[in-house]
Amino acid sequence: MPKPTILIVDDNQSNIKILVEFLCTEFEIIVSMSGEEALSIVQKERIDLILLDIFMPKMDGFEVCKRINENHEKYYIPIIFVTASNSDDDIEKGFTLGAVDYITKPFRKIEIISRVKTHILLQDYKNNLEDRVKEEIEKNKLKEKIMFHQSKLISTGEMINSIAHQWRQPLNSINSAVMGVDTLLMQKNIFCKEINQKLEEIEIQTQYMSKTIEDFSNYLNPNKNKANHKLKKIIKKSLTILRTKFSKNKIAYEIIEKSDAEIFCIEGEIIQVLIVLINNAIDALKENKISNPKIELIIDEKKLIISDNAGGIKSNIDKIFLPYFSTKKAQEGLGIGLYLAKTIIEDSNNGKITVKNNDLGAEFTIKFN
Known part of the structure; x- marks a missing residue:
């Protein structure tokens, strides 16, 4: 199973070095030093979690978080803000924009690893739950189709029985007529190979039609x-x-x-x-x-x-x-x-x-x- 991929976004090389040292043994790491580059990476790579600094030039972390959650439609990426600011307003703004956690500097290795693992695990559970929900929805759709099909089969069975009842008498009459013609030819001592062959064909066809009606009538019978x-x-x-x-x-x-x-x-x-x-x-x-x-x-x-x-x-x-x-x-x-x-x-x-x-x-x- 491949390691989860983490994107670290920070304009401070010292902070990046520390985070990479903490995480590189258990995770694949991608590094970005600007918000614009981070957005480009997210569009190209499969990212499992983002560690995002707030204070960066040109585009700060809040704007990056907002754009990722608004525009990245392929899948949801958990974002953890990692910053020196412990302002309640900044913390509230981060969560409002969709961040899942907020870690303040200085970094502690056990805290960073624990929170990263927790949110990756939670996201896996969420994805699995979504898959299970989709699976159950498909199962319910299948059950509905089966019930609909069964109701159609019941209607079809009733229709076939009705047709069978109406067809049997005419088919019997045709067979009787064939036998009558055959008897009449014998009484008049008339033998014609072609006529006899056609009479046999009529008899075969009517027998087949009669058998077909019977087979269709029994088609829905589980005990056939x-x-x-x-x-x-x-x-x-x-x-x-x-x-x-x-x-x-x-x-x-x-x-x-x-x-x-x-x-x-x-x-x-x-x-x-x-x-x-x-x-x-x-x-x-x-x-x-x-x-x-x-x-x-x-x-x-x-x-x-x-x-x-x-x-x-x-x-x-x-x-x-x-x-x-x-x-x-x-x-x-x-x-x-x-x-x-x-x-x-x-x-x-x-x-x-x-x-x-x-x-x-x-x-x-x-x-x-």
């Missing part, structure tokens, strides 16, 4: 069930849901499995996250009109890397997971997809999601514990 799932199987389910979008936009994808990873998670929530990330990659490839567009999904232990060749995130990559921040046009999204993805991975599935740009495009990494 997690299980071990093969990561590759989750990826394939996500890609199946997005199969039409890949085909329509002529975008290729590849799953690179470096290890047979199994993760402990809520499957439906991870699928939702992958759909958000893959959808964003598809949108970026479309927007930038990339030739030979491709998305890679690399499984490496309990880590999934999703990358594209769309050129990367152009700006504000550090803000990409903030709520309501979006790199898309205003009409194309609210900017909550990646925020929800991060929340689902980190708060609900004990993982970590990060993003960076590589040589070809954006690269999202999800690490599971």
Whole structure:
């Protein structure tokens, strides 16, 4: 730990010599013989305490004390007046201007050292107290944010339950209609591979929507069930849901499995996250009109890397997971997809999601514990 630095301000060399001899073994010493020079030193150096003479030519100690306390905004410096004057008026004026102590000449070594140490220690306590107060204020702000976030989550849960109630019946009706069409085709002995494929896609999509509603309804439930799932199987389910979008936009994808990873998670929530990330990659490839567009999904232990060749995130990559921040046009999204993805991975599935740009495009990494 560095020694405290003391500034001695006195126009008398004999006084300076005595004070330096008293203090040099325990403190770093800086010397000034004028008020103007002292003010310049205070602006340039970190000073822990000032020993200040009152009677000096051009600018006396009272004026120096006044200017330091008025203009030095970086931090507070304790000032001790050291002078031959024992006038009550001078003593009162010194304290009024902000001095912390007043020592009269002739100097006594034990008194000088004791008072200097006392005021440096008091200033340390004061600084530590200020830091503690700031820390407690930040803690209270954090508690307020958590309470506000919790109240928003409660409102969100109520809203999701309401949406789920309204969506379930239409989704059931769609599935019933698909089954009806399939039955009708069988009765009329009509077989069309393309029609059957589209009916299967409709069924997959409606099942996904129904499962999504259920997952969101359970998202705020602290007792929701997690299980071990093969990561590759989750990826394939996500890609199946997005199969039409890949085909329509002529975008290729590849799953690179470096290890047979199994993760402990809520499957439906991870699928939702992958759909958000893959959808964003598809949108970026479309927007930038990339030739030979491709998305890679690399499984490496309990880590999934999703990358594209769309050129990367152009700006504000550090803000990409903030709520309501979006790199898309205003009409194309609210900017909550990646925020929800991060929340689902980190708060609900004990993982970590990060993003960076590589040589070809954006690269999202999800690490599971």
